Amino acid sequence: MERLKKRPEFLAAARGVSRAMPGLVLQARDRGDGGPARVGFTVTRKVGNAVTRNRVRRRLREAVRLTMPPLARPGFDYVVIGRLGTIARPFDLLREDLHRALDAVHRRGPQGAGAQGARSRPARRRR
Template sequence: MPARKPSCTAAKPGRLKRRPEFLRVASSGRKAAVGGVVLQALARADTEPVRLGFTVTKKVGNAVVRNRTRRRLKEAARLLLAERQVVGADLVLIGRDSTRARKFTALQGDIRRALERTGV
């Protein structure tokens, strides 16, 4: 019989996908630019799991480069949120040109510091 994976107690983060959601976080939330990432955070008045949005502008490069940058942000956020429980917030991570060349551990540190600066 195959080994079972241990159940994870942390709730899976939701996603921000619609433009009005991103605009609400940008207009009402707090912003922190650290190293290779910009974080916009908006606290909600609930205890639901964190909701994440990712964006990379065309200034960063073509579609292949932007998608690679977005995937790096997603994985760094996934690993960080697995060790640190965040609830009641909407977060938007914005990739910069330096995000793709940044060492992965440094990228995780950038996100961690940005979370601290925004108070999440």
């Protein structure tokens, strides 16, 4: 699975479907090109200091590595966002959160997350 690295790729994924779970938030968007699925990770300073953020990011990366390959769809970009509770959440529950979030974003609409109008409200632009 490839990685998202550039800001415009993350912003494009934010315009897709988003699902919040206790341990993470998953954003997904269909690129429409049928290429390999790509994933990016975001952990803000609200979660903690640099050491804590890096631990959260490592836990999310491992959950994605173990959970996503059979569930991710080709041509989709995914952004996994760490939350305050990610660090304390048991790893098996974190993986379950990711699995449920993936199911939810792909159930939405006839063509999954890439369907036009899939989001009920437009994404806010943050400063």
